[in-house]
Structures are given as C-alpha cells and as structure tokens.
Amino acid sequence: MVRTGNEYLESIRDNRNIYIGGNRVDDVTTHPAFKGITETIANLYDIAADENNNMIYKTEDGTLANKIYMIPKNREDLRDRREAIKTWSDTTYGFVGRSPDHVASFFAGFASSPEVFERGLPKLKDNAANFYKFARDNDLYLSYVIIPPQIDRGKASHEQEEKFLATGVYEEREDGIVIRGSQMLGTGAAVSNYLFVSCITPLRPGDEDYAVSFVVPMDAVGLKLYPRPSYAADKPSIFDYPLSTRFDESDALVVFDDVFIPWEHVFIYKDIDLVRAQFHETPAHKLGNSQAQTRFTSKLKFVIGLAKKITAANGIDKIPAVQEKLGELASLAATAEGLLLASEYECTIDKNGTAVPNPRFLYGAMGLQNELYPKVISIFRELVGGGVLQVPSSFEELVNPETRDDMQRYIRSATVRSEEKVQLFKLAWDVIGSEFGGRHQQYEMFYAGAPFVAKGFSYRNYRYEEAEALAAKCLNGYSIPKDCLV
Ligand SMILES: Cc1cc2nc3c(=O)[nH]c(=O)nc-3n(C[C@H](O)[C@H](O)[C@H](O)COP(=O)(O)OP(=O)(O)OC[C@H]3O[C@@H](n4cnc5c(N)ncnc54)[C@H](O)[C@@H]3O)c2cc1C
Known part of the structure; x- marks a missing residue:
C-alpha cells in the first residue's frame, strides 16, 4: 500500500506527548x-501515491509499496530507488533531512540481512524483518533516535551520574521490556508514526542495559518529546520565510518515562556487538546514507540555482571574478553528486543478493560534508551581499498603497521587478541567515555523527591497500644508485 497525504495526516492525529512553549500539543x-511540515510530508505521500511519478514498486511478496522501502538487487534498482528519493528531495529542495525515506532505507538494510539478527535471542530474530514488512506495507513514516543524550561524552552510558540518563532497559517482563531514560535527537519524530531507538555510538563493556534496538509508536504511554523552538510558528507568511514555514521538520529530545515495549517490537536485547552489527554488517547504514547524499545533492543544486539567479538579478553574473565563485560552487556540488553516482556505479552485491552502494565513495562524500556545506554557504553569502537585508519586513509593504511605490522604485534590479527581487532575496536569507538556515548548517555537519565520526567512516572504508600498493610500487621502482653504495 502507498498512502495518500490525507491518510498520513489522519495517522498522526493521536495521543502523542509533545511539549513546546510550555504546553502539550493537541494535534500536530x-x-x-x-502544520507546515505535516502538509509538506502529506504532499510527499501524495506524490508517491501518484502512479505517474514512478515511486511505486512490486515487493518480494508481490505487494505494491513505496520505493523508499525497496531492497535493491542490482545497480538498476539502486538508480531506480535514487530517482524515487530524488523526486521527494527535489520537492523539498533537500531541506527535509529526515523525510520518511531516511529511516525506511535503514529498515530495508536490516530486512535484507536476516543472518545478523539470528545472532541474537532466538525469539527476536525475525522481529526486524517482520516490522520492516509492516512498515513497508502500511507506508509508515519512521524516525529515529540513535545517540545517547549529550551529557558527559567522556563517560560510557553506565558510568554517567545516574543510571538512566541514556535510554536503557529498566525492567524485563514476560511480555516485553520497560524503557527509561532519554535519547537525542528526534528529527521529524514529532510528525512520524514510529520511532526507531538504538545506539550507533560505540558502547563499552558494562553498557549492556543500553544495548537495545526497538521501535515504539509515537503515541506510546510514557513517551515524551521536547522539541527545540519552532522556526515556523512565528513567521508572517510563506512569502517571507519560504523554507522555515514549510520545511521545519523539528528536532526533539526524546524521554522514555517507563515506556513498555512488547517483545515483537524488540530487535536486539542487551547485545553490544549486535547493536553495532545491525548498522554496519547489514547495508542499513549505507542505504540510509545514500538517501542522505541524494537529498544533499538536491540541496546543493538548489543553492547554486539560487546563486545564479541572484547574480543575474544584481547584474554581476558576467564579471569574471563572480563567474569564478559560481564555478567553485559548481565544482563543490559536482563533487558531491559525482561521489553519490560513483557509489552507485561501483556498488557491490552482498551475500544476500542486495546491491550495496560502494562505501569508498559514499563515505568519501559524507566525510567532506562538514566542510563542503559551510563553504557553499559562505560563497553564497559573499555573492548575495547586503541585498538579503535590504528587503521589507514582510510582503505587506509590497501591497500597502502607502509603501508600495517606494518598494517598486528602490527594490528592483535591471532584470527583475520589485516583487521578484524581494522574493528571491527572502528565499536566500532563509538559506543563509534565518534560524532555519543556521540549523541547516548544524544539520549537515552533524546528522551523520560529529565530523570526526563521518571522517572515520571514510578512513575505515577507503581501502588503503590499493593506494598503498601504488605507493609501494613507486618506492620499489628505484633505490640509491648501486655504484654509490659502499
Ligand atoms: C540538526 C540535527 C539533527 C539531528 N537529527 C538526529 C536524528 O534524527 N536522530 C539521531 O539519532 N540523531 C540526530 N542528530 C544527532 C547527531 O547524530 C549528533 O549530534 C551527533 O551524533 C554528534 O553527537 P553530539 O552532538 O553529541 O556531539 P559530540 O559527540 O558531543 O561532539 C561534539 C564535538 O566534540 C568533539 N569531540 C567529541 N568527542 C570526540 C572524540 N572522541 N574525538 C574527537 N573529538 C571529539 C568534536 O569536536 C565534536 O564535533 C542530529 C543532530 C543535529 C545537529
């Protein structure tokens, strides 16, 4: 089944506990x-449900599903899946990081590798694959929290000041487990259907109580979300903040106030090695991050398109020095896109017959992201100049008869009218200067872990043998001239 937007909206009208601005949210x-982000996600579901958009596929079980859940079997499948993901990310211009395709990709990876989960408790071994099918067949929106709260990063979870600061098992019962503690950072969680909870940062001996993996419906009793301030709520209009108003997916601290999880929703129980293996011995992390790089590629293209339009509007696009800056933006964007395409072209087929993006290129892109995105934004900032602040406080000044003439006379350029110019520069500000824009810099630097973590993936997956063999070949090709040896 592929859901419509209305079916999605209906599915999130429940008893979830979300606290923002001191109040509990009645209806997200x-x-x-x-409201803005739920309408955006609903639109994504409508796009997927429309057969003309080529986002529906036939599953291994013969059912029809959204391609975000596809387990790719060859390079063509990877391309097909990427194009479906791109249809969504082009719709949000890459500004919704945890749209439903992100965690769906992780679950496709889990389900593709049953042997990994067979290493755990026998009664749990099929749970991840069963839940994958349930999510796929109901086209669910899954979000995740897989990082312990930032309290004392110098200590393991079990060494913190209190036992249940990080999310852990408080009690084991006949029918399931009781979870207590907190986890970061639930992007999109407030508007999703289920939350996947585990730990991707390395766990240490003694951390067994925190070595779990499970899912929980967003309206579970005792589950609480504390989102950061909204960047959408106080904005006057879409025209004034076109990205903040529609794409603020929210980030939240998630608290488990003794939440009961039935065994069927538990995938891994008190198993440190398996918690790591679920991400890295299945294709989950690679499929999830190829979704992320597809989205990132859309975003870079969008920023470059905007930069090109702004330089044309300001009449600077023919200046060689400006073209050099636009060229630098093009090189940066092409590098990210090229690495994504290379990861697909050089994919490998694993022992289960799943096509896995090549990690050298995938993690190569991910490792660059914390520098690449700030650099793109810095160049964009330089190109737009002060025009982003030479705009009226709202679209009202463009329509108010008292102010309209001034707007038309003084805010314009050789090629665009006043209204277009204000629209263009307000959009640019939402990319570089609004709170939403600032959050996006943080997002691109941290969504896949801190920069040193992302570069660590690149280090571990480059395959230095090939590089070292080349260096060795060169070194072995010459030596101190024999006649000089004594
Ligand atoms: C906007 C946003 C959205 C996010 N969404 C999600 C989400 O949906 N789900 C989810 O699970 N997580 C999410 N995250 C959390 C993200 O995964 C974490 O921010 C990330 O794992 C880094 O952890 P941290 O923020 O605690 O940074 P820390 O681990 O505290 O690191 C901060 C800095 O400390 C230094 N540092 C710390 N440890 C070391 C070390 N061992 N070696 C060298 N330097 C070190 C580095 O300079 C590092 O950049 C999101 C984060 C952001 C910013």
Whole structure:
C-alpha cells in the first residue's frame, strides 16, 4: 500500500506527548509549529501515491509499496530507488533531512540481512524483518533516535551520574521490556508514526542495559518529546520565510518515562556487538546514507540555482571574478553528486543478493560534508551581499498603497521587478541567515555523527591497500644508485 497525504495526516492525529512553549500539543497537524511540515510530508505521500511519478514498486511478496522501502538487487534498482528519493528531495529542495525515506532505507538494510539478527535471542530474530514488512506495507513514516543524550561524552552510558540518563532497559517482563531514560535527537519524530531507538555510538563493556534496538509508536504511554523552538510558528507568511514555514521538520529530545515495549517490537536485547552489527554488517547504514547524499545533492543544486539567479538579478553574473565563485560552487556540488553516482556505479552485491552502494565513495562524500556545506554557504553569502537585508519586513509593504511605490522604485534590479527581487532575496536569507538556515548548517555537519565520526567512516572504508600498493610500487621502482653504495 502507498498512502495518500490525507491518510498520513489522519495517522498522526493521536495521543502523542509533545511539549513546546510550555504546553502539550493537541494535534500536530494543526499546531503552528508542525502544520507546515505535516502538509509538506502529506504532499510527499501524495506524490508517491501518484502512479505517474514512478515511486511505486512490486515487493518480494508481490505487494505494491513505496520505493523508499525497496531492497535493491542490482545497480538498476539502486538508480531506480535514487530517482524515487530524488523526486521527494527535489520537492523539498533537500531541506527535509529526515523525510520518511531516511529511516525506511535503514529498515530495508536490516530486512535484507536476516543472518545478523539470528545472532541474537532466538525469539527476536525475525522481529526486524517482520516490522520492516509492516512498515513497508502500511507506508509508515519512521524516525529515529540513535545517540545517547549529550551529557558527559567522556563517560560510557553506565558510568554517567545516574543510571538512566541514556535510554536503557529498566525492567524485563514476560511480555516485553520497560524503557527509561532519554535519547537525542528526534528529527521529524514529532510528525512520524514510529520511532526507531538504538545506539550507533560505540558502547563499552558494562553498557549492556543500553544495548537495545526497538521501535515504539509515537503515541506510546510514557513517551515524551521536547522539541527545540519552532522556526515556523512565528513567521508572517510563506512569502517571507519560504523554507522555515514549510520545511521545519523539528528536532526533539526524546524521554522514555517507563515506556513498555512488547517483545515483537524488540530487535536486539542487551547485545553490544549486535547493536553495532545491525548498522554496519547489514547495508542499513549505507542505504540510509545514500538517501542522505541524494537529498544533499538536491540541496546543493538548489543553492547554486539560487546563486545564479541572484547574480543575474544584481547584474554581476558576467564579471569574471563572480563567474569564478559560481564555478567553485559548481565544482563543490559536482563533487558531491559525482561521489553519490560513483557509489552507485561501483556498488557491490552482498551475500544476500542486495546491491550495496560502494562505501569508498559514499563515505568519501559524507566525510567532506562538514566542510563542503559551510563553504557553499559562505560563497553564497559573499555573492548575495547586503541585498538579503535590504528587503521589507514582510510582503505587506509590497501591497500597502502607502509603501508600495517606494518598494517598486528602490527594490528592483535591471532584470527583475520589485516583487521578484524581494522574493528571491527572502528565499536566500532563509538559506543563509534565518534560524532555519543556521540549523541547516548544524544539520549537515552533524546528522551523520560529529565530523570526526563521518571522517572515520571514510578512513575505515577507503581501502588503503590499493593506494598503498601504488605507493609501494613507486618506492620499489628505484633505490640509491648501486655504484654509490659502499
Ligand atoms: C540538526 C540535527 C539533527 C539531528 N537529527 C538526529 C536524528 O534524527 N536522530 C539521531 O539519532 N540523531 C540526530 N542528530 C544527532 C547527531 O547524530 C549528533 O549530534 C551527533 O551524533 C554528534 O553527537 P553530539 O552532538 O553529541 O556531539 P559530540 O559527540 O558531543 O561532539 C561534539 C564535538 O566534540 C568533539 N569531540 C567529541 N568527542 C570526540 C572524540 N572522541 N574525538 C574527537 N573529538 C571529539 C568534536 O569536536 C565534536 O564535533 C542530529 C543532530 C543535529 C545537529
């Protein structure tokens, strides 16, 4: 089944516990902090449900599903899946990081590798694959929290000041487990259906109580979300903040106040090695991050398109020095896109017959991201100049008869009218200067872990043998001239 937008909206009208601005949210689909993003996600579901958009595929079980859940079997499948993901990311211009395709990709990776989960408790071994099918067949929106709260990063979870600061098993029961503690950072969680909870940072001996993996419905009793301030709620209009108002997916601290999880929703129980293996011995992390790089590629193209339009509007696009800056932007974007395409072209087929993006190129792109995105934004900032602040406070000044003439006379350029110029520069500000824009810099630097973590993936997956063999070949090709040896 592929859901429509309305079916999605209906599915998130429940008893979830979200606290923002000191109050509990009644209905996320109407609350000003979440209305914009829920409408955006609903639109994504409508796009997927429309057969003309080529986002539906036939599953291994013969059912029809959204391609975001596809387990790719060859390079063509990877391309097909990427194009479906791109259809969504082009719709949000790459500004919704945890749209439903992100965690769906992780679950496709889990389900493709049953042997990994067979290493755990026998009664749990099929749970991840079963839940994958349930999510796929109901076209669910999954979000995740897989990082312990930032309290004392110098200590393991079990060494923190209190036992249940990080999310852990408080009690084991006949029918399931009781979870207590907190986890970061639930992007999109407030508007999703289920939350996947585990730990991707290395766990240490003694951390067994925190070595779990499970899913929980967003309206579970005792599950609480504390989102950061909304960037959408106080904005006057879409025209004034076109990205903040529609794409603020929200990030939240997630608290488990003794939440009961039935065994069927538990995938891994008190197993440190398996918690790591679920991400890295299945294709989950690679499929999830190829989704992320596809989205990132859309975003870079969008920023470059905007830069090109702004330089043309300001009449500077023919200046060689400006073209050099646009060229630098083009090189940066092409590098990210090229690495994504290379990871697909050089994919490998694993022992289960799943096509896995090549990690050298995939993690190569991910490792660059914390420098690449700030650099793109810095060049873009330089190109737009002060024009982003030479705009009226809202679209009202463009329509108010008292101010309209001034707007038309003084805010314009050789090629665009006043209204277009204001529209263009307000959009640019939402990329570089609004709170939403600032959050996006943080997002691109941290969503896949801190920069040193992302570069660590690149280090571990480059395959230095090939590089070292080349260096060795060169070194072995010459030596101190024999007649000089004594
Ligand atoms: C906007 C945003 C959205 C996010 N969404 C999600 C989400 O949906 N789900 C989810 O699970 N997580 C999410 N995250 C959390 C993200 O995964 C974490 O921010 C990330 O794992 C880094 O952890 P941290 O923020 O605690 O940084 P820390 O681990 O505290 O690191 C901060 C800095 O400390 C230094 N440092 C710390 N440890 C070391 C070390 N061992 N070696 C060298 N330097 C070190 C580095 O300079 C590092 O950059 C999101 C984060 C952001 C910013």
